[in-house]
Amino acid sequence: MKKKTALITGGATGIGKITALQLAEKGYQLIINYRSSELEAKELAKQLEESFGTDCLLLQGDVAKQEDCIRMVHQALTRFSSIDVLIHNAGPYIHERKKLTDYSFEEWNYLLNGNLSAVFNLSKLTIPIMRKNKWGRIITMGFDRVETAPGWIYRSAFAAAKTGLASLTRTIAIEEMINGITANMVSPGDISTEWKEKTIEQAFSSDNSLTSVGRSGTGEDIARVISFLVDENSSFITGSIIPVTGGIDVLGKALKDEHNIKES
Template sequence: MDHKVALITGGATGIGKQTAIQLAEKGCNVVINYRNSALEAETLANELNRRYGTKNIEVQGDVANSSDCERMVSKAMEVFQKIDILVHNAGPYIQERKPLTEYEMDEWNYLLQGNLTSAFYLAKLVIPSMRKQKWGRIITMGFDRVETAPGWIYRSAFAAAKTGLASLTRTIAIEEAKNGITANMVSPGDIKSEWKEKTIADAVSYMKSAPERRREGTGEDIARTIAFLADEKSDLITGCILSATGGMDVLGKVFREND
């Protein structure tokens, strides 16, 4: 993927950071979007520049804001003149568990804008240039079994947004197939916060230190899945929702009131 340009939303930390590393390692120039993590984004861009010799920049913006999305894409186009790969990793999440009736209007709207409408903003901005070059990759993020439109107790806004995003991703795949653009969704397993920036080697080492431990999912696991879908030879794979859960029943907990 030498000289391809990838825009990664929420790319400064966590799974986004591991994705930036994975794509830069494969020769991509990376646009690292962040909302608040300015230092982390700048540090990562400089690290990728040194380690892989690619050209990487950081750009601030809240994906829930259409004008921010326009500015992010404009900056990327100014520097690189194209965006080949869009990894829509950013998406707000409210840790507090509460039923639908306890959501404030602003909370509900922000979760839908940040997780669903933001994908529309960005896709609308990047697809025209992808069409011109007859090549593009759009990768979104879901949750286990999102394609079945499951209910998720106390997570109504997030679940509704991601379910809508699954349908939108598949619609883009159908509409843009003739233009050489693929669109797929990756659904991570239950990856704990402290494992989002860790590697597969970290997980294997952790498991070996106590064999009764299960294999933890890591940011690298998801980043490798994203990189596979972004690869030039993955052009036949589109409209897919690919789970990376390690065989765990991740969704089982969403029906239980105590999880």
């Protein structure tokens, strides 16, 4: 049976890395995109090969740039005959708190290109390949309650891009279901950087009661959902937006934190 190939953007670190490990364990060939994490990408490729014998291709590129998206897909197809799974994990984010008017034109365009247009570019290039195979899986990443188009204080560009992406994901699902292609969005909760590459087992053994489930969220929580969605037998799940938040109201927490700052 022919092995399937998955392209993971931003796959060298964080949730992308844990997702790569999950899919490698399931026998996938992997294309790992990274922007600046070359050392981490090479270390991951070595780990994948040694642990699972994974055929892995590393591709440097900025998904916010259309020309990089085009180049990476062309390079991938010189190595592999198809791209069966597309996981849009990469997404620019500005941690500094900024009101809409404080964003520069360049920042605004970069965030929209990296979080929304990148998905159009890569999907446009890979969906025709999936159509030929009558099979494909597309995964995008959102945020808590993204499907309701909520306001997110100081995150206007990111929120606008991801809200548009939720609609785009569902549109792809409707348009491509006849071709055996599914499209779903996974919406991580408040998973801190230090926990993005950790396991559920590590979370249970840590003294943390900040969430309703009594432990921190981890990259493995997200990767497990992605792994389920790309499975051969998950073809009935498409156009879904799946929150993985541990019961935390992420946007409410952000607003509460802002009020606390003003009061202090």
